[in-house]
Amino acid sequence: MKPMLESINLDANASLKIEAYLNDTYCESAGWHVHPEYEMVYVKNGAGQLNIGAKKRTYTNGVLVFLSGHIPHADFGNKDNEDNLEIVIQFKKEFLEEKLKVFPELGQIMELVKKSEHVLIFDEETHRALWDDFRKFENLDYQGKLINLLSVLDFLSKKGTYEQLFETFPMDSHRKDEIRRLEEIFEYVNNRYSQNISIGEISAQVGLTPNSFCRFFKKMTKRTFIGFVNEFRTGKAVEFFNESNSTVTDVMYRSGFNDPSYFSRQFKKYQGNTPSLYLKSRYGS
Structure with missing residues (x-):
């Protein structure tokens, strides 16, 4: 089964995406997926299985994993314990x-980041030693998160003990071309989401006809391109609402929508609530 390519969107003021998940706010499963971004995952406790490429590894009391981009994998976390943190x-x-x-x-x-191409699974001692550092992330601002990550990487590069899961990770050349094409599509949307997005323009940019482009995108992501754009835009709308108590109309235009009723339907579809109710829940009446 081919992995789904996951789109990872960064906040406007950040060069990293750092998410903290508790047992009762667990992230929605991405299933078997791949993305070009580097990824480090710290699971505090509980048992689970790492499914990375063609290999599997079990863990019994949390895990710390670091892998480079373009490596297919499944979710790493578990729900064994109420106090778990990922x-x-x-x-x-x-x-x-x-x-x-x-x-x-x-x-x-x-050098450590380069080695992540082999997938690094750190030992229990390294995992335990970094608990205080990882639990800080959820309460830090952007600057604090960056500084804390550099501190974690510094420790791992000097004192971390790890297993390299792969001697080399084989990447099918055709698959690599497909991922590069998807990266170009994602970058196009990231740069143009507030403007008119033309399937004709983006399909020509990546060397496909519009029909071939739509089939390619659906095959690789298991979703339609229009659906992806709408979800991306509603995600941006959430960012804008969280930045300040803006009006619904202002956020609608900033995130690339032009019709209030369509914006409201898409926002509710992908974010679970209408824009006005989201705004009210965040800032009150």
């Missing part, structure tokens, strides 16, 4: 090439 950190290769790489002092961290 921290998921994701960042793009540009975070390394445009930010970290300019500092020669971070050479050891860059």
